[in-house]
Amino acid sequence: MNLAPFIDGSYGVTAVFLLGIGIQTYHRYRRAAKRLGAVETR
């Protein structure tokens, strides 16, 4: 049985999840900091 698709699939899912949630969290943090900064200096 060719195991490569199962191994690559597991690592692929993990990488996509970690990258996805990491990027989403980073952008949310940056947006929140930017908006707070703008409101505080108003």
Added chain:
Amino acid sequence: MSENVLTTGPIGKTGSWFHRYANPGRFLRLVQPTLPWLAGISIILTVTGIVWGYAFAPADWQQGAAVRIMYVHVPAAWVAMAGYAALAACSLFSIVWRHPLADLAAEEIGPVGAGFTAVCLISGSLWGKPMWGAYWVWDARLTSVLILFFLYLGHIALIRAFDNPAHGHRAAAILALVGAINLPIIVFSVQWWNTLHQGNTISITGGSKIYITMLYPLIIGSLGFYLCFITLVCTRMCAAIMERRTRGLLLAAAERASHAAPTYAERAS
């Protein structure tokens, strides 16, 4: 502090201590400078663990190369369970001490924990097909982890199900505490029932049945996953605190503007 908060006796004193040292503003000041460091270390450890497991760790004498799935499946499973334990702890703090940070932490732990549980289930399923001949079996370990995933989803949904956010947090906290009974069931399922899932290979009390060349990448990857989880939750908590503060400032500004503006009757006279 809310008038409902107990301030006398040992429980009340513990609550005061938590309130003094972990209010949202202090949390933000304390955690914000550490975030780049946390993110850097977690990326280094996670990438090292994953690359080591994928490319350099030895194949198993029975499972062959399929054992490489272990280096993402096991850390994801550990973090999923630890995340739920943290969620239950936050729920306890929220119910007993009405801790503002506990509600915030619980809200942010939910989606991250659910994601790690999904990774655990999908990678486990991809490991099951070549080893057992099936992507899914209704085995005690698999079923209890699936229930953990549903508990996470229920918690996420319940928090957002009420018009009053406080009611949502209260209901979700009760669900999280009741659901904590699932954690020992997951851990001991492979001992209590005859399962297709293999028994515990790693033990912190000694007697681990895994060779050292496989253990090192697993430990490094697990530390990376744990740190990733902590970094993600802390970053999301900081973002949530800043979002709340922005909302508060905008509301206050709108209120000031409405008081300062002359009413229709004043303008007419």
